[in-house]
Each structure stands twice: as structure tokens, then as C-alpha cells.
Amino acid sequence: MFTEALLFDLDGTLTDSDPIHMIAFVEIGRRYGVAIDEAIFREHISGQSNRLICRNLFGHVDPALWDGIADAKEARFREMIVGKLTPIPGLVGFLARERARGAGCAVVSNAPRANVVAMLAALGLTKDFDAIVLGSELPRSKPDPLPYLTALETLGVPANRAVAFEDAVPGLLAAARSGVATVGLTTSLDGEAILATGAHLAIPDYDAPELQPFVDAALGRPAAVTSIG
Structure with missing residues (x-):
């Protein structure tokens, strides 16, 4: 289907939505006697599946209620994002350039589908992605590689012709x-922590000057030729 692909996480990668998630988690945590601060958010929430979050934070609650807790938190989050989400700087231009070159693009997230649909719409990016692959709809979610392997299969691209963008461990x-x-x-993390996970590059945003050369090299694109004279 495509000869190369760009695979994007959503929260913290397309938009800095973690502050809104944290407020929603603080609210839902208070209902069940769980105090959530930034350290707990980073360790037990950021990038995790809702099932694992509930197991870690609401283990004292009947597991039969976990899905309802997660659903209530996500519904609150979707209420709160209206008019408040903006793309990470440089993202829109980067996506436009890459799509003009024929790259396939996918969202690969642990978020529920309702969140992904609402967030892409709020960001004006719905038409920029060819596939949405969700760990919540697969047998295994991140940190298992299955969501990324599924995205590659969906777009018909081998791993050595793709670049992934993430923000959490x-x-x-x-x-x-x-x-x-x-x-x-x-x-979400500093550059040292990012590289410690096995990632190859850490950047503050999509305007980083080192990004495009890295992507071109990773995808095996021919080096630009500079004319003389």
C-alpha cells in the first residue's frame, strides 16, 4: 500500500494533552480515595493502558468497576479538550511535507477509540492519517510491540522503512x-530518559532541525544533491 510510513502516538506526541489527562485523573481518583500527583501520573498513568492504570491505582476497588472508572475518566477528558488542544509545534507542516512525499501515516495509541477520534477532530488532523491502531483493541498493548507491528502490517510497510514518534516509556x-x-x-521525559529506552533521537518538537535529516536517513531516501556553479 505504501513504501514508507510514519507512526505516531497521540497523547504527548501529536498534542501536549497530558495536563488535561492529569486533571481528569485527579478528579476520578478523588472519588475512590486515590490521591494522584505528577509523580504518580508519570509512573503509573502516562502511556499505560486503562486496564493497567486501574490495576495499579484502583486495586482496592472491585475489578468489575474498573471499566466504568476508565470510561468516566475518558468522558470527562473529552469534555475538557473542547477548544483546548493544539498540535505540537511544527507537526502540521511536517505531516504536510511527508504526506506530499507519499508516506503513509498511522496513529498507534493505547487510548480508547472515542478519545482518538475526538482528539484528531479537535486538532484538525482527521484526514492526515491512513490508519488508527489501538492497543486497547489488540491482545497486547504497549509496551508490547504488537500495536506497532500491526500498524506496519496495516500500511504494508517493513520496519526498516518506518519511523515512530512517541513521548512516554x-x-x-x-x-x-x-x-x-x-x-x-x-x-514527558528528558532526552536522556528517552534514549535510555532504545529510541534513536530526542526532540522538543517537529521544528527541530535534526528531525528531517534523521527521517530521510531512516527511510533510506537519497541524500540531497547540492549543485556547484
Whole structure:
């Protein structure tokens, strides 16, 4: 279907949505006697599947209620994002250039589908992605590489012709384990922590001057020829 692909996590990678997620988790945590601060958010929530989050934070609650807790939190999150999401700087231009070159693009996320649809619409990016692959709909979610392997299969692209973009440890591990060249956004982690996961490049945003040369090299594109005279 495509000869090369760009695979993007959503939260913290297409948009800096973690502050809104944290507020929603603080609210739902308070209902069940769980105090959530930034350290807990980073360790037990960021990049994790909702099932694992509930197991870690709401283990004192009947597991039969976990799906309802997660659904309530996500519904609150979707209420809160209206008019508040913006793309990571440089993302829109980067996507436009890459799509003009024929790259296939996919969202690869642990988020529920309702969140992904709402967030892409809020960002004006719905038409920029050829596939949405969700760990919540697969037998295994990030940090297992299955979501990334599934995205590659969906787009018909081998791992050595793809680049992944992530911001949190579970996703960075999943992408690196899939054999895909991996770029980490420093929205959640510093550069040292990103590279420690096996990622190949850490950038603050999509305007980073080192990004395009890295992507071109990772995808095996011919080097630009500079004319003389």
C-alpha cells in the first residue's frame, strides 16, 4: 500500500494533552480515595493502558468497576479538550511535507477509540492519517510491540522503512522493540530518559532541525544533491 510510513502516538506526541489527562485523573481518583500527583501520573498513568492504570491505582476497588472508572475518566477528558488542544509545534507542516512525499501515516495509541477520534477532530488532523491502531483493541498493548507491528502490517510497510514518534516509556519501548527507528518527544521525559529506552533521537518538537535529516536517513531516501556553479 505504501513504501514508507510514519507512526505516531497521540497523547504527548501529536498534542501536549497530558495536563488535561492529569486533571481528569485527579478528579476520578478523588472519588475512590486515590490521591494522584505528577509523580504518580508519570509512573503509573502516562502511556499505560486503562486496564493497567486501574490495576495499579484502583486495586482496592472491585475489578468489575474498573471499566466504568476508565470510561468516566475518558468522558470527562473529552469534555475538557473542547477548544483546548493544539498540535505540537511544527507537526502540521511536517505531516504536510511527508504526506506530499507519499508516506503513509498511522496513529498507534493505547487510548480508547472515542478519545482518538475526538482528539484528531479537535486538532484538525482527521484526514492526515491512513490508519488508527489501538492497543486497547489488540491482545497486547504497549509496551508490547504488537500495536506497532500491526500498524506496519496495516500500511504494508517493513520496519526498516518506518519511523515512530512517541513521548512516554511504554510507547518508546514498544516502538523500539518493533524494529522501527524511534523518535521521542520531550513533552514527558528528558532526552536522556528517552534514549535510555532504545529510541534513536530526542526532540522538543517537529521544528527541530535534526528531525528531517534523521527521517530521510531512516527511510533510506537519497541524500540531497547540492549543485556547484
